[in-house]
Amino acid sequence: MSWIESLQRAIDYMEENLLEDMTVDDIAKKANASGFHFQRTFSLLTDLSVGEYLRRRRLTLAAEELCRINGKVIDIALKYGYETPEAFTKAFRRQHGISPREARKLTGKLKSYNRLTIQVKLKGADPMQYKLADLESFEVIGMKQAFSYANGENLAGIPKMWNNANQDGTSDTLISKNNGPVKGILGVCVDNDSEAKQMDYWIAAASDEEASEKLSKLEIPASKWAIFEVHGAMPDAMQNAWKKIFSEWFPSSGYEHAGTPDLEVYTFGDASSSDYYSEIWIPVK
Numbered sequence: 674m675s676w677i678e679s680l681q682r683a684i685d686y687m688e689e690n691l692l693e694d695m696t697v698d699d700i701a702k703k704a705n706a707s708g709f710h711f712q713r714t715f716s717l718l719t720d721l722s723v724g725e726y727l728r729r730r731r732l733t734l735a736a737e738e739l740c741r742i743n744g745k746v747i748d749i750a751l752k753y754g755y756e757t758p759e760a761f762t763k764a765f766r767r768q769h770g771i772s773p774r775e776a777r778k779l780t781g782k783l784k785s786y787n788r789l790t791i792q793v794k795l796k797g798a799d800p801m802q803y804k805l806a807d808l809e810s811f812e813v814i815g816m817k818q819a820f821s822y823a824n825g826e827n828l829a830g831i832p833k834m835w836n837n838a839n840q841d842g843t844s845d846t847l848i849s850k851n852n853g854p855v856k857g858i859l860g861v862c863v864d865n866d867s868e869a870k871q872m873d874y875w876i877a878a879a880s881d882e883e884a885s886e887k888l889s890k891l892e893i894p895a896s897k898w899a900i901f902e903v904h905g906a907m908p909d910a911m912q913n914a915w916k917k918i919f920s921e922w923f924p925s926s927g928y929e930h931a932g933t934p935d936l937e938v939y940t941f942g943d944a945s946s947s948d949y950y951s952e953i954w955i956p957v958k
Contacts, residue, residue: 677924679704681791683711688788691731692752697723697822697870709864709872710930712822717919719789722828729786732768736783739776746773801922802902810895811853814888815877816843819865822872831860831874832908838876846888848941853879855954860937861891894933896956903951907944911937914953931956
């Protein structure tokens with residue numbers, strides 16, 4: 674099964690089970706991926722967490738049902754996963770801008786989020802510069818923080834973590850310790866605990882120095898790496914490159930993500946410059 678077919682199969686599973694309790698891991702199994710990697714791929718391609726997609730789709734269907742069927746609001750709320758009318762009304766109003774009762778009276782506009790279908794358009798006019806490299810395992814030293822990826826906490830928390838590291842001197846300390854095979858400050862995503870839907874994010878540097886009270890060590894396993902060039906100011910250039918890799922390169926390359934940590938490599942320079950150079954390292958198989 675191809676990468677794009679696997680992803681669509683997972684989306685179809687979500688749609689067929691919208692009224693059931695689903696975990697990210699349940700959905701990810703349909704794509705032959707871990708919960709962490711599926712959530713990350715899904716959010717890169719859609720700019721939504723899995724949970725937000727499910728919420729939007731359920732409230733879309735709930736609105737359609739309110740307009741069609743003369744059932745009790747509490748029954749529709751329970752059907753679509755809300756335990757109280759108050760919780761349902763709050764979520765409904767947040768999405769649609771009107772209350773369930775107003776929707777029933779056909780007063781006001783409704784916002785519909787349609788069933789998602791993945792369509793990949795391969796573009797050759799704007800090529801991606803990358804190389805493949807085999808590296809033995811190496812160690813990184815840095816600070817780490819655990820985030821939940823079930824509700825998109827990582828998407829908001831990681832930028833704050835970088836701001837703190839740049840302000841409190843951690844980034845400067847890591848630069849001084851960078852004596853390993855990868856040059857630059859690294860952002861490292863590690864699938865930590867699938868059951869708890871937790872990931873570890875590291876701000877680190879490749880180094881053979883010892884851990885300290887503030888900085889921990891992590892071994893990056895031997896891998897075949899696809900190394901992509903990224904040109905442009907942060908954070909937009911990095912985010913755009915990730916989306917391009919998953920929407921264009923993976924579907925046509927024949928490679929799959931190997932499931933081990935990938936790296937964002939920030940070189941030394943002005944990250945706000947339009948000609949800033951950075952890299953994305955992805956372990957592939």
